[in-house]
Amino acid sequence: xxxxxxxxxxxxxxxxxxxxxxxxxxxxxxxxxxxxxxxxxxxxxxxxxxxxxxxxxxxxxxxxxxxxxxxxxxxxxxxxxxxxxxxxxxxxxxxxxxxxxxxxxxxxxxxxxxxxxxxxxxxxxxxxxxxxxxxxxxxxxxxxxxxxxxxxxxxxxxxxxxxxxxxxxxxxxxxxxxxxxxxxxxxxxxxxxxxxxxxxxxxxxxxxxxxxxxxxxxxxxxxxxxxxxxxxxxxxxxxxxxxxxxxxxxxxxxxxxxxxxxxxxxxxxxxxxxxxxxxxxxxxxxxxxxxxxxxxxxxxxxxxxxxxxxxxxxxxxxxxxxxx
Amino acid sequence: xxxxxxxxxxxxxxxxxxxxxxxxxxxxxxxxxxxxxxxxxxxxxxxxxxxxxxxxxxxxxxxxxxxxxxxxxxxxxxxxxxxxxxxxxxxxxxxxxxxxxxxxxxxxxxxxxxxxxxxxxxxxxxxxxxxxxxxxxxxxxxxxxxxxxxxxxxxxxxxxxxxxxxxxxxxxxxxxxxxxxxxxxxxxxxxxxxxxxxxxxxxxxxxxxxxxxxxxxxxxxxxxxxxxxxxxxxxxxxxxxxxxxxxxxxxxxxxxxxxxxxxxxxxxxxxxxxxxxxxxxxxxxxxxxxxxxxxxxxxxxxxxxxxxxxxxxxxxxxxxxxxxxxxxxxxxxxxxxxxxxxxxxxxxxxxxxxxxxxxxxxxxxxxxxxxxxxxxxxxxxxxxxxxxxxxxxxxxxxxxxxxxxxxxxxxxxxxxxxxxxxxxxxxxxxxxxxxxxxxxxxxxxxxxxxxxxxxxxxxxxxxxxxxxxxxxxxxxxxxxxxxxxxxxxxxxxxxxxxxxxxx
Numbered sequence: 001x002x003x004x005x006x007x008x009x010x011x012x013x014x015x016x017x018x019x020x021x022x023x024x025x026x027x028x029x030x031x032x033x034x035x036x037x038x039x040x041x042x043x044x045x046x047x048x049x050x051x052x053x054x055x056x057x058x059x060x061x062x063x064x065x066x067x068x069x070x071x072x073x074x075x076x077x078x079x080x081x082x083x084x085x086x087x088x089x090x091x092x093x094x095x096x097x098x099x100x101x102x103x104x105x106x107x108x109x110x111x112x113x114x115x116x117x118x119x120x121x122x123x124x125x126x127x128x129x130x131x132x133x134x135x136x137x138x139x140x141x142x143x144x145x146x147x148x149x150x151x152x153x154x155x156x157x158x159x160x161x162x163x164x165x166x167x168x169x170x171x172x173x174x175x176x177x178x179x180x181x182x183x184x185x186x187x188x189x190x191x192x193x194x195x196x197x198x199x200x201x202x203x204x205x206x207x208x209x210x211x212x213x214x215x216x217x218x219x220x221x222x223x224x225x226x227x228x229x230x231x232x233x234x235x236x237x238x239x240x241x242x243x244x245x246x247x248x249x250x251x252x253x254x255x256x257x258x259x260x261x262x263x264x265x266x267x268x269x270x271x272x273x274x275x276x277x278x279x280x281x282x283x284x285x286x287x288x289x290x291x292x293x294x295x296x297x298x299x300x301x302x303x304x305x306x307x308x309x310x311x312x313x314x315x316x317x318x319x320x321x322x323x324x
Numbered sequence: 325x326x327x328x329x330x331x332x333x334x335x336x337x338x339x340x341x342x343x344x345x346x347x348x349x350x351x352x353x354x355x356x357x358x359x360x361x362x363x364x365x366x367x368x369x370x371x372x373x374x375x376x377x378x379x380x381x382x383x384x385x386x387x388x389x390x391x392x393x394x395x396x397x398x399x400x401x402x403x404x405x406x407x408x409x410x411x412x413x414x415x416x417x418x419x420x421x422x423x424x425x426x427x428x429x430x431x432x433x434x435x436x437x438x439x440x441x442x443x444x445x446x447x448x449x450x451x452x453x454x455x456x457x458x459x460x461x462x463x464x465x466x467x468x469x470x471x472x473x474x475x476x477x478x479x480x481x482x483x484x485x486x487x488x489x490x491x492x493x494x495x496x497x498x499x500x501x502x503x504x505x506x507x508x509x510x511x512x513x514x515x516x517x518x519x520x521x522x523x524x525x526x527x528x529x530x531x532x533x534x535x536x537x538x539x540x541x542x543x544x545x546x547x548x549x550x551x552x553x554x555x556x557x558x559x560x561x562x563x564x565x566x567x568x569x570x571x572x573x574x575x576x577x578x579x580x581x582x583x584x585x586x587x588x589x590x591x592x593x594x595x596x597x598x599x600x601x602x603x604x605x606x607x608x609x610x611x612x613x614x615x616x617x618x619x620x621x622x623x624x625x626x627x628x629x630x631x632x633x634x635x636x637x638x639x640x641x642x643x644x645x646x647x648x649x650x651x652x653x654x655x656x657x658x659x660x661x662x663x664x665x666x667x668x669x670x671x672x673x674x675x676x677x678x679x680x681x682x683x684x685x686x687x688x689x690x691x692x693x694x695x696x697x698x699x700x701x702x703x704x705x706x707x708x709x710x711x712x713x714x715x716x717x718x719x720x721x722x723x724x725x726x727x728x729x730x731x732x733x734x735x736x737x738x739x740x741x742x743x744x745x746x747x748x749x750x751x752x753x754x755x756x757x758x759x760x761x762x763x764x765x766x767x768x769x770x771x772x773x774x775x776x777x778x779x780x781x782x783x784x785x786x787x788x789x790x791x792x793x794x795x796x797x798x799x800x801x802x803x804x805x806x807x808x809x810x811x812x813x814x815x816x817x818x819x820x821x822x823x824x825x826x827x
Contacts, residue, residue: 014378014686015371017415017479020434021458030435030454031389032371033363045370052367070680236661250462250670251478251677252661283442283466 008073013040019065019075022249024259025058027279028272034058036065036075039082049085056083060263061152061180062256063225076183076225084154092153092262099146100161106141109168116143116169118177120263120295121197127294130312134207135175135200142168148181152262162188175200179222179293186226196223198292199231201311202238210314213243216286218300220293221247221256228253244290247280255280257296269299277303290314339380339791340824343409343427348385351406351429355388358398362386362429372413372423372430378687379764380421380791384411384430390454391435393509393517393543399431400541400821401515409823412541414454414481419690420790422536422825423484433483436543439463448506449549453483453542461672470552472504476675483542489534489725489739489786491750493585493597493671496576496724500740502533503728509544513816517543522730531811533731534738536789537822538808539815553601554667555583560619562594563628565708569701569722571617572596576724576747580613581605583671586722589649591708592642593629594720599668645717653682683719685757689767691774691792692752694739695783697724700749706777707753714770715755722751737800737808741784750786775799789825796826 019036020026026035033042034055042052049056056079065075099119115137121128122143132139144165150157166188173193176182182196198220201207211217217238224231232252239246247255258269259276269277277299281289289300289308300308309317352362363369364386374381390396403410409428416423433454440450444467451460457471458478464470473492475485486508490501498504507521510532518540520529531539562568568586575581575598583599596619600606620628633643656678662669693703704722711718725748727740740748753774755762771792778785779798788795797805812827813819819827 015374015416016376016680017456018680021456021478030437032432032434033368038371041371041373042367045366045373047365047367047370051365070677232661240664250458250465250673283463 008071010040010043010073010078012071012073013037013044014071015041016070018068018070022064022068022251022253022255024060024062024064024256024272024276025055025261028259028275029058036069036073036079039079040073040075049082052082053086056086057089058261059083060256060259060261062221062254063179063183064221064253064255066225067228068251068253080151080154082154084156086154088153088155089262092149096146096149096153096155099149103142103144103146103165109140109142110138113137113173114169114175115139116174116176116178116181118143118148118181118197119145120293121177124294127310127312130315131197131201134204134312134315137175140169143177144181145178147184148178151180151184176223179220179224179226182223183226196220196227196231196292198223198311199234201292202234204315207311207314208238208242210317211238211242211244211290212287214287215242215244216281216284216289217244217246218257218280218289218291218293218296219247219254220291220296221254223292224254245284245286257291257300263295269302273299274303339382339421340426342382343385343823345385345427347406347408351402351408352386354402354406355399358402360388360395360398362388369430372416372425372432375416375418375421375423376688377419377421377690378685379419379689379767380424382421382424382426384425385427387430387432389435390431390433390543393511396431396511396541396543397515397517399429399515400511400513403429403820404514404816404818407818408820410820412537412822414484415456415477415479417475417477417480417484418787418790419688420787420792422787422790422822424790426824428820428823431541433481433541433543437481440544442467442469442549444469447549448546450544450546451482453481453486453508453545455482456480457482457485458672458676461670464549465552468552469549472498472501472548472550474501474672476672477679478672478676482545482547486533486542486545487535487537491723491725491786493583493599493723496584496726496747497579497582499726499728499731502734503731504547505533506546506548508532508542508546510540511543512540513821521546530733530736531815533734534740536738536826538812538826539821541821554664554669555599555601555671556603556606556666557668558598558614559622560596560598560617561622561625562596562619563592563625563632565591565594565704565720566701567618568594568596569704571619572722572724573697573700573747573749574616575613576726578613580609584724586720588720589646590642590711590718591720593625593646593650599671649717653678656681683754683756687757687762687767688754689757689771690752690754690787691771692750692786693774693778693781693783694725694741694744694748694750694785695778695781696741696744697747697749699781699783700751703749703777703781703783704751707751707774710770710773710777711753711755714766714773716760717756717758719754719756720751721754722749724749737804739784739786739788741782743782748784752786793824793826 023035032038059079063076117139175195177197257277258273260270260273369383411425412431413423414433436452437455438452442449457474473494485501581598582601588594662674695703775795
């Protein structure tokens with residue numbers, strides 16, 4: 001590391017390529033342009049946003065590159081900032097407006113700790129009810145889904161909207177379903193008690209003891225990488241405790257089950273999602289797949305012939321009594 | 325600039341002249357007609373502007389991402405026809421500009437980075453050569469398998485490593501990475517796709533292995549593999565380089581450990597690391613060899629150092645540096661997520677993370693000396709004096725390499741010194757840049773001072789290409805170099821492949 005200045009941006013990239021090793025976008029294409037390093041180097045060589053549009057639009061924002069960068073460059077931030085200069089994808093703009101209208105009409109948040117479910121979990125009301133019951137939390141009607149979309153597209157966030165959202169949740173314990181929103185909430189509310197959905201559910205004894213050594217456990221990548229230094233110990237403990245395999249690579253980076261960008265827009269898995277999920281399961285022979293992110297269920301079901309269960313669904317099953 | 329324009333600095337080699345671009349357009353047109361994409365934007369070319377060394381800079385006219393042996397073949401045939409230089413790049417971990425293109429086309433092999441077949445019966449893997457060792461380890465691990473030895477750097481590519489050697493902390497037992505290769509698919513400089521091994525097209529195999537990319541592009545590799553095992557690590561600390569090296573060689577000669585190597589903080593804190601794949605090997609070491617080692621444990625060494633510096637208070641700055649360095653680096657080697665039941669998982673990740681975080685820099689200047697076992701102590705001690713003269717802080721990394729007598733033809737004109745029998749030993753001399761600003765000339769002068777020791781001792785080097793190629797004739801002699809040059813001219817009539825790396 002040759003400078004300790006923060007925040008660090010693309011000029012600090014020395015081209016070590018460590019980010020390529022963990023990048024789903026690179027793994028799918030095997031083209032150095034499609035990697036955080038490629039973007040940083042292109043910027044160093046004068047590339048403008050338009051020239052990088054294809055690459056920026058291909059990034060999954062899984063955040064895997066952030067913890068591995070030896071120069072501590074905020075690579076996801078770099079990509080999100082650059083995306084903000086691109087033309088707004090029309091489908092996402094419509095989606096964002098819809099979520100914003102729903103948030104404006106939502107009832108005030110109930111008192112106490114809250115669940116910010118996020119769009120993927122809200123899309124499965126049965127699962128959402130299970131999660132609420134297990135965590136003993138009520139969902140906020142305004143869970144910031146429109147803000148999550150804004151973060152996804154790197155768009156500007158209306159300061160008034162942001163203030164309204166934060167005022168309603170400030171000072172409470174929060175469990176956050178959307179990894180990208182969780183990442184940003186850690187900055188917006190630095191003193192807040194925040195947990196990702198996976199961490200919160202995985203800490204419940206009723207769920208934890210039902211994770212079997214024959215399971216393949218899929219960590220939600222965005223939440224994990226946003227707080228990697230702490231969560232790597234949490235999941236290492238879970239792995240040691242339950243003996244299950246996880247989607248962690250040799251660097252202890254979570255490999256997402258999908259490799260396409262803008263997951264909120266996808267009706268079904270894209271070709272690169274199927275390829276990524278197959279690669280993730282290659283050489284593994286689990287009895288079940290356990291997921292933290294409901295949005296990864298579809299693609300995993302398509303490529304695996306074993307049950308794919310959300311973490312919350314384990315609670316309803318018989319307890320695992322024997323370690324395989 | 326005249327060779328003696330900078331007083332006191334002997335200039336062996338600087339960036340080669342940029343290729344003039346003649347026939348580039350026709351070359352690109354030929355490739356495009358074959359459906360090969362040549363990326364010519366500044367943004368793409370800029371990705372490859374330098375290598376890990378960060379002291380050599382150059383831009384290709386265009387970049388081709390490798391897709392298949394057939395595509396590489398088409399590229400090389402067109403390059404021969406139009407006399408366009410082709411620079412092949414894997415992980416780009418060269419330090420002397422060997423993977424930097426000074427014009428012409430840069431062939432990025434990381435596009436060919438898929439594992440093709442893992443065979444747990446024959447314990448071999450077939451893989452595309454542009455794969456990073458880390459990527460290969462990732463897929464082998466799912467089958468509870470591992471490669472034999474690879475550089476302790478996750479972004480080294482398999483093909484690039486086989487072209488130069490590849491050293492691991494188990495090389496004293498298993499040999500260099502290049503010795504793992506059973507067979508290769510090679511695209512020759514004239515575009516033929518050839519399978520080669522010790523039994524099939526053996527002469528090509530001998531030239532391509534450790535051949536610095538002169539005689540072909542490696543596109544596929546069959547490697548030996550083994551069952552995966554976590555390591556039981558032991559560290560011994562010395563204040564004398566000589567004593568630590570003697571103990572290292574004692575362990576290697578007697579096959580007393582599975583892994584061994586020396587990593588230092590200058591010549592003040594010399595760490596001999598010893599590791600084992602199995603409890604049986606570790607127990608045998610403890611019973612037969614541990615008591616013969618003269619190094620201290622961590623606590624004993626700390627006491628020793630405290631006494632040493634208490635009597636030399638004027639060297640308090642050095643003592644503080646050692647302490648700060650220990651505080652920063654040691655936790656990196658002990659991260660709990662990479663340890664279980666006292667064993668280390670994924671040694672390459674642990675070491676590579678530490679290397680990039682605590683040794684990495686915009687400039688990585690790592691001259692080295694490779695000698696026979698009996699010359700090694702002198703080489704390291706003389707090199708250490710050079711480091712002290714040029715830099716405030718530095719690191720030495722020493723490791724043995726078991727040689728395979730049947731591979732002697734592979735070793736010709738390589739990092740393996742010609743007089744080495746049984747084992748060769750290598751030492752890297754790495755200055756700690758630590759935010760200081762050094763000119764390229766300072767670095768070059770330092771490298772020359774180290775390499776002059778090699779000439780004097782009849783040693784070899786791992787990094788003798790690129791900017792250091794001026795040493796090739798001095799260390800290998802005209803007769804051998806001319807013989808290889810003749811072979812190169814025959815194999816590569818237009819002299820296009822990895823021009824200016826060796827010849």
